[in-house]
Amino acid sequence: MEPGAAGARRRPRPRVKEAAVAHEEIVDRYSRFARTAMTGRPGPDPASSDDASFEEGCFGAAGYDDTDALPDGALRASLGCGNPVAVADLHEGDVVLDLGSGGGIDVLLSARRVGPTGKVYGLDASTDMLSLARDNAAQAGVTNTEFLHGTIEHVPLPGRTVDVVISNCVINLSDDKAATLAEAFRVLRPGGRFGVSDVVTDDSVPDQDLRRRTETRIGCTAGSLTAGEYRALLLDAGFTGITITPTADHGDGVHSAIVKAAKPPVAPGFEIRPMRAEDADQVLSVYQLGLDTGHASFETTAPTWEAFSSARLGHLRYVVADTRTGRVVAWVAASRVSARLVYAGVVEHSIYVHPDYGARGLGRALLDAFVAASEDAGVWTIQSGVFPENTASLALHRAAGFRVLGTRERVGRHHGVWRDVLMIERRSPAV
Template sequence: MAHEAIVQRYSSLARAALSGQTIIDCQADAFAQGNFGSAGYDHASELPEEALRASLGCGNPIAVAELRAGETVVDLGSGGGLDVLLSARRVGPYGKAYGVDASPDMLRLAQANAARAGATNVEFLHGTIEELPLPDASADVIVSNCVVNLSSDKPAVFAEAFRVLKPGGRLGISDVVAEDDADPAQRTAAAQRVGCTAGVLAVGEYRDLLLDCGFLGGALTLAADHGGGVHSAIVQATKPASSPGITIRPMRATDATQVLAIYQAGLDTGNASFETTAPTWENFDHGKLQRLRYVAVDFDTGRVVGWVAASPVSSRPVYAGVVEHSVYVDPACQGRGIGRDLLNTLVSASEAAGIWTIQTGIFPENGPSLLLHQACGFRVVGTRQHIGQHHGRWRDVLFMERRSARV
């Protein structure tokens, strides 16, 4: 269904709610059996009846968002405002809850419900979830309730969520997903029955999309079963935490020049690697795993100030969960915790990707790198004595690894 048609559909539902009707967005049997609407909430009775009647969700993301006093929350596709009002109560008078919706009628409905509830720390914004009307790094938490499945451009939705979240920010949404092995025809029929106009993602597709957009710890918990391998689900993920003024995000091809310059600066120290010249971007790109490469970016200037990337150690299947990595920080930015941020991000992302061992080789003279890796859970497992010549002298290499306790 086209974006305009979706807006028209929900605008008509909003007008019905404004006239006092209880509205539903799926077939009656699915609504009754699938925990849709206000049935998904345990503690919403204090809110206006009008807000409860207009609920179109498929779960309760607020229950898992772990909202804290003073936080800023954004609800993607806020509809009649129920989740915004619940969030506003959780974050208290010094917090703020925003709702974003593409339907002017839904905004009118939500504003009316906020007025009835006496909520003063809420604001409803007109916009799409693919292009949020909010600045970078402005939210602590993003929630959404059965809206992402309506979008025909889900990568844009999560890219925008990543942009708007602060470092360490949390994503907690209810959505509809499919089992990875669900029959395509049954999956489509079930999705249509519960109102998913743009189709549902399979669990594996959902996790991959979150990882591609930069989120860590993508966890999907299946809830109500709608038949045909389709379920309501709670989706939780986080934006990588980072030092003040720094954002960690996936590496892009447009970062090539800055990444290779930082690489070369590290090699010029004489203690980073046996290599003396940074590779071409083509060779760098070919040798690194696509989903395990990140950059640290200065928030004010957009300049890349560090990077981390992993490579497979072998093509043999037995080593599928083993990688080696490199981490480099701009010499002008060292001592700010950027290397730790990058390495912790790689560890979390690698575990989500099923990696059980990360390994690396470090010159014994590179004390800062040894301390960094030990702080991030790596241990020395051996010394490769006189393994190679570097600038005319034989060098030892300490072999370090980190074993996952989760994978």
């Protein structure tokens, strides 16, 4: 059933930096550190002009407890703010990508966990760091690794290549964090996991100057995202199941944190991703095919894209795409129930699956992803209306935790016939 409208909490948008730190400056700083580490001497802290080390227990190799048999060079070049490998839930045979792999400590630790049937890619923009990492891998006798030269905003891997993306205190260095997270989503296979250590700021920090000084002190030269901004960018990229857990307090509202999320799972050969403007024709085609069944909505003709888009929230809209052809075969979107603040966490949704792609579990996977994303966005109630004759939709929604609230009898005429509508709802147990 095509619902009317629904609303969700307005999400924060990332701040625009007054001046982005030059990419070349960051690469040069870490390259100097790599060259020093290759000499066998402790390297200078890239976050400062002296030889002071990162705060004990928060940065570098001090954050690990499983570094036995790792080369000294990997330990000396460790500049992270946590241990993402410990929380990345790696399994035998996994393919892993480390964004900003530096001297390779997380690559080597991951390689142990995924075993000989798995593989770990390390990506870094510094050729000196890559040389150091390759030397460390050779010294450790690790062969299931590959180190790639490139930036985290433009990952040199095909889409749906890896099972897990990790990173250690690197995403905060990017001056285009939205692109970085979008790339992480792109290279993950459906059901893939995102588990990184990073620097995150409280959503409300009264003194921005203190915050910036703290970010500079701990090496976060491009500025950190707030927890709300991080969550919003992950949602925009398509991730669900988002958790942000502080692990160390650096003062002035700045924390190290573990950030975890997932790419929605779906049947092989398909992908669930955010809806794009270029999907318009295919989305509306699937919409019309649903309307043609006579059991999807009181509407009989799909609207224009402008009308479709303006009636729905800009976020919480997703498609299932055939990865072999790029064809959109299902979609889901949400609308506002009311502009009143009391309904900020209540949305009304609609979901359509191409009739040629039924009985493959695509509708259930898409609805589960939508529910998870809604909870990540702070939605506590999802509602809609379904014709009683639409038994497939009712079964789908019941399986996803929806309940029937009641019947609106003879609420409207459809092709000259008065129709009942069942009102359905899902209340979040989490929000």
